[in-house]
Amino acid sequence: MASAWWSCLFLALLSCLAAAGFPRSPSRLLGKRSLPEGVVNGIEVYSTKVSCKVTSRFAHNVVTTRAVNRADTAKEVSFDVELPKTAFITNFTLTIDGVTYPGNVKEKEVAKKQYEKAVSQGKTAGLVKASGRKLEKFTVSVNVAAGSKVTFELTYEELLKRHKGKYEMYLKVKPKQLIKHFEIEADIFEPQGISTLDAEATFITNDVLASALTKSFSGKKGRVSFKPSLDQQRSCPNCTDSLLDGDFTITYDVNRESPGNVQVINGYFVHFFAPQGLPVVPKNVVFVIDISGSMQGRKMQQTKDALLRILQDVKEDDYLNFILFSSDVTTWKESLVQATPQNIQLAKEFVKNIKVEGATNINDALLRGIEMLKKAREEHLIPERSTSIVIMLTDGDANTGESRPEKIQENVKKAIDGEFPLYNLGFGKYLNYNFLDSMALENNGFARRIYEDSDADLQLQGFYEEVARPLMTGVEVEYPHNDIQDLTQNTYQHFYDGSEIVVAGQLVDKDMSHFKADVKGHGALNDLTFTEEVDLEEMEKARKEQDYIFGNYIERLWAYLTIEQLLDKRKNSHGEEKENLTAQALELSLKYHFVTPLTSMVVTKPEDNDDQTAIADKPGDDPSASSVVPVMAYQVSYQPPQVTYVDGDPHFIIQVPEKDDAICFNIDEDPGTVLRLIQDPVTGLTVNGQIIGDKAGSPDSKARKTYFGKLGIANTHVSSRIEVTPEKITLWNGDTPSTFSWLDTVTLTQDGLSVKINKKKNMVISFGDGVTFVVILHEVWKKQPAHHDFLGFYVVEGHRMSAQTHGLLGQFFHPFDYEVFDIHPGSDPTKPDATMLVKNHRLTVTRGSQKDYRKDASDGRKVSCWFVHNNGQGLIDGDHRDYIVPALF
Numbered sequence: 001m002a003s004a005w006w007s008c009l010f011l012a013l014l015s016c017l018a019a020a021g022f023p024r025s026p027s028r029l030l031g032k033r034s035l036p037e038g039v040v041n042g043i044e045v046y047s048t049k050v051s052c053k054v055t056s057r058f059a060h061n062v063v064t065t066r067a068v069n070r071a072d073t074a075k076e077v078s079f080d081v082e083l084p085k086t087a088f089i090t091n092f093t094l095t096i097d098g099v100t101y102p103g104n105v106k107e108k109e110v111a112k113k114q115y116e117k118a119v120s121q122g123k124t125a126g127l128v129k130a131s132g133r134k135l136e137k138f139t140v141s142v143n144v145a146a147g148s149k150v151t152f153e154l155t156y157e158e159l160l161k162r163h164k165g166k167y168e169m170y171l172k173v174k175p176k177q178l179i180k181h182f183e184i185e186a187d188i189f190e191p192q193g194i195s196t197l198d199a200e201a202t203f204i205t206n207d208v209l210a211s212a213l214t215k216s217f218s219g220k221k222g223r224v225s226f227k228p229s230l231d232q233q234r235s236c237p238n239c240t241d242s243l244l245d246g247d248f249t250i251t252y253d254v255n256r257e258s259p260g261n262v263q264v265i266n267g268y269f270v271h272f273f274a275p276q277g278l279p280v281v282p283k284n285v286v287f288v289i290d291i292s293g294s295m296q297g298r299k300m301q302q303t304k305d306a307l308l309r310i311l312q313d314v315k316e317d318d319y320l321n322f323i324l325f326s327s328d329v330t331t332w333k334e335s336l337v338q339a340t341p342q343n344i345q346l347a348k349e350f351v352k353n354i355k356v357e358g359a360t361n362i363n364d365a366l367l368r369g370i371e372m373l374k375k376a377r378e379e380h381l382i383p384e385r386s387t388s389i390v391i392m393l394t395d396g397d398a399n400t401g402e403s404r405p406e407k408i409q410e411n412v413k414k415a416i417d418g419e420f421p422l423y424n425l426g427f428g429k430y431l432n433y434n435f436l437d438s439m440a441l442e443n444n445g446f447a448r449r450i451y452e453d454s455d456a457d458l459q460l461q462g463f464y465e466e467v468a469r470p471l472m473t474g475v476e477v478e479y480p481h482n483d484i485q486d487l488t489q490n491t492y493q494h495f496y497d498g499s500e501i502v503v504a505g506q507l508v509d510k511d512m513s514h515f516k517a518d519v520k521g522h523g524a525l526n527d528l529t530f531t532e533e534v535d536l537e538e539m540e541k542a543r544k545e546q547d548y549i550f551g552n553y554i555e556r557l558w559a560y561l562t563i564e565q566l567l568d569k570r571k572n573s574h575g576e577e578k579e580n581l582t583a584q585a586l587e588l589s590l591k592y593h594f595v596t597p598l599t600s601m602v603v604t605k606p607e608d609n610d611d612q613t614a615i616a617d618k619p620g621d622d623p624s625a626s627s628v629v630p631v632m633a634y635q636v637s638y639q640p641p642q643v644t645y646v647d648g649d650p651h652f653i654i655q656v657p658e659k660d661d662a663i664c665f666n667i668d669e670d671p672g673t674v675l676r677l678i679q680d681p682v683t684g685l686t687v688n689g690q691i692i693g694d695k696a697g698s699p700d701s702k703a704r705k706t707y708f709g710k711l712g713i714a715n716t717h718v719s720s721r722i723e724v725t726p727e728k729i730t731l732w733n734g735d736t737p738s739t740f741s742w743l744d745t746v747t748l749t750q751d752g753l754s755v756k757i758n759k760k761k762n763m764v765i766s767f768g769d770g771v772t773f774v775v776i777l778h779e780v781w782k783k784q785p786a787h788h789d790f791l792g793f794y795v796v797e798g799h800r801m802s803a804q805t806h807g808l809l810g811q812f813f814h815p816f817d818y819e820v821f822d823i824h825p826g827s828d829p830t831k832p833d834a835t836m837l838v839k840n841h842r843l844t845v846t847r848g849s850q851k852d853y854r855k856d857a858s859d860g861r862k863v864s865c866w867f868v869h870n871n872g873q874g875l876i877d878g879d880h881r882d883y884i885v886p887a888l889f
């Protein structure tokens, strides 16, 4: 009997194969003997476990179901799993009475022959078909002898993509009966640390069921578990049907202190990039909307509702226009208009009055929209730093004008010429989605299905939200050529807020000790280069402590991404190129055991390798450790190169290269005081610094230590400002802020201004040639009870600043002279006193030393100087209180 089931087994995961062709055995209740609970039609499904392990967004899911046939005849047992369309099945095994039948991935053509043979022999099948919006369904049925046990185990993997600030994992839960051991378990490990984690199920409406759900996260680990007891599963106290029916969704995000994160294992790396705090790049949007007859009714109403809501959210510095198409093409305005409140009002009126009519002329509508965007750019109608997108919505196939899909694609590609992305929204079922998909893909966009349902307007609006906030354009991720190979896609037209760029590849030399990545792009205000330095030895050490990570996941993640991108490219290729892409994707699918559109899963009978009759394949493309001794130094040399700095307990050092010596002084003021360091009315540059005190805040001003905790650097002529604190760096251009953290290594350039942040060390600010400042970050040991982190400010280049420059630092940019004589022992035998003649004053000064921290922020380099007492009195112009200003800017 044990082998009899085999003749009835056939698994094929075939796209859109009608389930009707595979009859199931009639369901009958068997026997009069009392059966345990949870037995339906003689079959007891006694355990279902969904186990998800996610490491660095790469999800590995195993669904295991165990059943026993308690009837006294053979029975059919079926196993259904709904998995994300973006996932690849990687394994499937059947175990019957202790014998395991493993799955193997074969080229589809090879598998197909076995499939056809099996079908002709009338064997039952398993299949995968599209199911719902985001899922596809894997179904397998096997005949199980009376008293026999069967275990199904399905494994699938996917890279979770970030949308609107979250990674999302969907699990469809729909057991057909009560299950004694039912469990969903997800373990998440994210090297950047988890910032949010949530789990929701559409069917958890009552408190009883809610108590079966636990979720927690801390540091790098997160865990979700859902384990309802038999009683909790019941739809009512004595019912035998299950409450569990619906979507189970896990969402999470990771910490974003640093814009990028690189992980390396065994010669493979993955690089995640999602900078925060950048302002939105203004965008020029052309909506190309289908108003053909078939849009009549609810579809048009939902489209209008969505457009009206989108108009509500359009930002004032965006530009837009509408192009409507049916048999003809009409436009709202002749050219793009700015989204001023008046124009938005007019646009809403226009949208409300859209009427449907005629046929579908996609070609002319798209070409008109593309031309309009290009002309707006050529004629400077739109801001220089802005980006363009075309969003097309249609519910049908082109049927007038140029209606051949290949020709439309060719025309559109030529017209756009890679300048901006095209997004295609396919509304409803009656359209050539593959055409929309491949056309969008070859123009750097993507296609989305809008499902005809009561929430279609929300789907449309949701799509818009995803592309509404571009933070960078023309993004290129660069690695030294000689270090990296087999890179996945590394250029992106846009980086959208809430998304993430993922690049994976191989290291040429597995044993290399470090490598570097530069992410370049254009921001709303400036050009940016984020630099990621990866210390592989340190990473390897850290990784050894993380036994949590499953296997060699980065290599699999790389393979997954590579296959996905090869398959996308393949959609728009022909001839030899297509063959090559197919061959590459197939080779990787076979090597890494992925069921892709090119491969099938074949379940093999272990004792007889020839009799491979079970097949699974994927449907088509449907849809500082020491406490720092605080010292503040301020150093100026008045001939180029001019070096000036402030660092520590306000210690100002003025270097005088002519004399090969330096002068120094302190300023002792209350915490909160803002001091003017530089002010140049000619160049418009000002630098102010705000004093902070010790944590303890000693009332004795002699013993109190103070530092600079905030610096404000501004160029009033071009209304740009930079505020620096030990926590973050904020740049304003006008009123628009961009925020960076000290964990970034990033270079920004805009209109002659260049800012480079060197992760946790310093930042270099240049206002063209001739003015360069360096800000040093002093990090105090975190457990240090008394001191705060603070900043040092250095003018390393200042010759372009005018003779009118003033301020505590700025006044020393002008040539000045001094004389020191009468050197004699002072009160401290190691520090002689002397007399100094400067600016017509006779001062008593003391020999001392301060430090220059530019090269080494923790120890610094000793600089000897003549110390001027009493807040620099006599050295500085006027009184030190004259330099107090009311605010940072």
Ligand SMILES: *[C@@H]1O[C@H](CO)[C@@H](O)[C@H](O)[C@H]1NC(C)=O
Binding pocket: 091, 092, 093, 102, 103, 153, 593
């Ligand atoms: C498939 O799953 C079975 C059962 O867990 C396991 O023994 C086998 O090694 C897996 N195959 C692959 C290729 O991972």
Ligand SMILES: *[C@@H]1O[C@H](CO)[C@@H](O)[C@H](O)[C@H]1NC(C)=O
Binding pocket: 237, 238
């Ligand atoms: C539920 O079952 C218990 C035990 O079999 C029985 O005593 C009770 O009356 C039943 N309740 C309902 C509402 O059927």
Ligand SMILES: *[C@@H]1O[C@H](CO)[C@@H](O)[C@H](O)[C@H]1NC(C)=O
Binding pocket: 576, 577, 580
């Ligand atoms: C296809 O691959 C072959 C061998 O690798 C190569 O010579 C050929 O140029 C490729 N053709 C295209 C169109 O990429």
